[in-house]
Amino acid sequence: MPFQLAAALVFALLVTGCGTPGAPLPPSLNLPDTVDDLAAIRTGDQVALTWKMPRKNTDKLLLKGAIPVRICRKEGNGSCVPVPANLLLAPSAAGSFTETLPQNLATGAPRSLSYFVELVNRNGRSAGLSNAAVVLAGEAPPSVSGLTANVIKAGVVLRWNPAPQESILTPVRLHRKLLTPPAAKPKSEQGPMAPPPEPVEQSLLVEPDGQASQNDRALDKNIRFGETYEYRAQRVARVTVGEHTLELAGPLSAPVRVETLDVFPPAVPTGLAAVATLGEAGTETAIDLSWQPVPDTDLAGYAVYRCEGDAAWQRISPAQPIVPPGFHDASVLPGHTYRYAVSSIDQAGHESARSIETEETVPNP
Helix, strand or coil, X not given: CCHHHHHHHHHHHHHHCCXXXXXXXXXXXXXXXXXXXXXXXXXXXXXXXXXXCXXXXXXXXXXXXXXXXXXXXXXXXXXXXXXXXXXEECCCCEEEEEEXXXXXXXXXXXXXXXXXXXXXXXXXXXXXXXXXXXXXXXXXXXCCXXXXXXXECCEEEEXXXXXXXXXXXXXXXXXXEECCCXXXXXXXXXXXXXXXXXXXXXXXXXXXXXXXXXXXXXXXXXXXXXXXXXXXXXXXXEEEECCEEEEEECCCCCCEEEXXXXXXXXXXXXXXXXXXXXXXXXXXXEEEXXXXXXXXXXXXXXXXXEECCCCCCEECCCCCCECCCEEEECCCCCCCEEEEEEEEEECCCCECCCCCCEEEECCCC
16 A cells, blocks of 8 residues: 555544544433332321432432422322422432321322322422322221220230220221330340340231120230330221222320239149159158149249148248159158149249149058
8 A cells, every 4th residue: 555545544544533522412400310219108187208319310420419309199090289398308318208188188088199209400300200109098097095004924905995886897006116225135145046136116906806896905915024115006997999908097096105024923833643652672652743834934943832631831842943843752651641732933933823732642551
C-alpha cells in the first residue's frame, strides 16, 4: 500500500473513531424509586401505614434531601382520593402515617379500602404509585371491656365481658407483651440446647366454638412463671374480598397486667402401692413402695410419710426430696401394720397434699 494512502486511512480513523464525543445525555429527572413494601393495619377507626423510603432515584443515583410524600386511598374500584398529609422524609428513612377514618368509611358494611403512597421530586413529578395496602372500611367490631387476668397453675386465665348479641361469634385476639426484661443467663445455661428467649410480643386468637352462648374467656398456657405480662384484647371480624380474607379489628381494650408468681404446689402423686417382704435368715424385712411419677416440669422429688395405728404421721424419707417414684422402708417389724402416704415437692419447695393412703402388714415368721 502506498505510504500516502495508509496515512490517509489513519487520519480518517482518528477523526471518526471512538474518541469522538457522542450526543449529550438527557438530564436526570431525579424521580424517587417507587415504594414496594407499603403495609396497612386498621385498629378501630384508625389506619396505620408503614413503608421504607428508597435510597436511589429511577436513574440509580443516590437521592439527596427530604422527599415529599403523598398519600391517597381508594374505596373498591373508585378513584384514589388524596389524604391530607404533609410529609417530608429522608432517603432510607422508615415511613409511617396514621389517619382516623372519616365517618363515611368507618360505618356501613365491610368493604375493601386500598392505600397508596407516591414520592415526588421538586417539580411534583413521580415515578408512580406504590403497591396497594388493603384494609377494610366499614363499622369495626365493638370494643372488649372488663378484661381481667388471673394466674393458675395451668397458665393465665383471661376473662372479659360478654359481647353484644350480634357479635357473639366474633373471634377475639389477645395481645400479650412481656414487661420483664430478659435476664442475662449464665454460660452454663447457654448453648444450642438452651431454651430460646421468650418473644416480647405475642398474640392469641380465640375462636368461638359455635356452641357456647358467649366467647368471653381464654387460657394462655404459654407463660413462664416469674414474669410480668400485659394483655390487651380486641374483637376481629373476617371478610373475604376476592381471593383474600381480610380482618377488621375493633379497638384495643384497656391493658391489664399480671405477675405470674409460682405459688402452686405440684400435682399429688397417684397409684401408691406397698408390698411387704419377710426376710429369712440373713435377709431384710421391709416394705417397698411405688407410685406413678408426677409430670410437673419443675418437680424436685417426693416425700414419704408413715404412721402406725393412732400414732402421728412421720416423714420417713430424707430431708431432701427423693427423686425416683419409689421407696424402700426397712424400719418395719413382723406382725405390724403400717399406713403410708406420699407427697411431691417442686424446685421452689412447694409441697403437694399427700396422696391417698395405702396400708400394708408385715407377715409374721
